[in-house]
Amino acid sequence: MTMDLQTERCGVDGAAAAARRVIDALVRAGDISGADMAGIADRLNAVADDLEAQAPPLRDRLVNMWRGDGNTRHDPAAGPENPIAPPLAYTGRPDGSIESDVTLGLPYQGPPSSVHGGVSALLLDHTLGVANGWAGTSGMTAELTLRYHHPTPLFEPLTVTARQVSVDGRKIRTTGAIAAAGRTCVTAEGLFIAKPLPRPR
Numbered sequence: 001m002t003m004d005l006q007t008e009r010c011g012v013d014g015a016a017a018a019a020r021r022v023i024d025a026l027v028r029a030g031d032i033s034g035a036d037m038a039g040i041a042d043r044l045n046a047v048a049d050d051l052e053a054q055a056p057p058l059r060d061r062l063v064n065m066w067r068g069d070g071n072t073r074h075d076p077a078a079g080p081e082n083p084i085a086p087p088l089a090y091t092g093r094p095d096g097s098i099e100s101d102v103t104l105g106l107p108y109q110g111p112p113s114s115v116h117g118g119v120s121a122l123l124l125d126h127t128l129g130v131a132n133g134w135a136g137t138s139g140m141t142a143e144l145t146l147r148y149h150h151p152t153p154l155f156e157p158l159t160v161t162a163r164q165v166s167v168d169g170r171k172i173r174t175t176g177a178i179a180a181a182g183r184t185c186v187t188a189e190g191l192f193i194a195k196p197l198p199r200p201r
């Protein structure tokens, strides 16, 4: 079952996807390309000027971002509204786990042709959090333990999975992994504490 995060559509999604494409193309081109980088900077700054001039007050945008009670759309891992999110798109499995297939490019590079360890941590922290929501009991990350078994490749399909393991009072334990071609690259164990922060209203 696909989660509601993916079924809702907003106008900003298309612009965010274009910005994501620009980030990827910029990192890909670099200074060894023939691109007119000064001209590109001017054009990108003009876009930013336009957006900044029309942005609502910060508080209004925060309320808008946190509307409703379910998944949000702005986070840096799965948020379709956020250009720095790959973004992950989750499918819930009948066994209570969740899964997302994603291919990461150069903006997420750490070691050569491999995913940055901090990016893997971001994706796993968020995916464990979403798995908690999928299981019905959510919390704040209190501890996140990662084990990097093998380099996680860029440019190849990755599968990010997570599953809530137990709920003991306010303590929620959740595990997850990133795999490439059936090989586990990173595993995660998280302790979450049930303590909802109020959403801006």
Ligand SMILES: CCCCCCCC(=O)SCCNC(=O)CCNC(=O)[C@H](O)C(C)(C)COP(=O)(O)OP(=O)(O)OC[C@H]1O[C@@H](n2cnc3c(N)ncnc32)[C@H](O)[C@@H]1OP(=O)(O)O
Binding pocket: 071, 072, 125, 126, 127, 128, 129, 130, 133, 139, 140, 141, 142, 143, 170, 171, 191, 193, 195
């Ligand atoms: C769909 C959306 C998915 C989003 C996923 C993204 C998740 C995130 O990134 S969350 C952001 C990162 N996390 C944070 O910022 C959390 C910051 N920390 C906090 O807010 C608090 O320390 C918090 C909520 C973890 C715990 O605070 P608090 O509610 O006061 O806990 P407290 O009452 O002291 O302790 C409760 C129990 O948890 C235990 N505990 C608390 N913190 C920890 C910890 N870091 N490690 C181990 N145990 C802990 C305590 O020992 C206590 O256990 P016991 O009941 O056995 O004595």
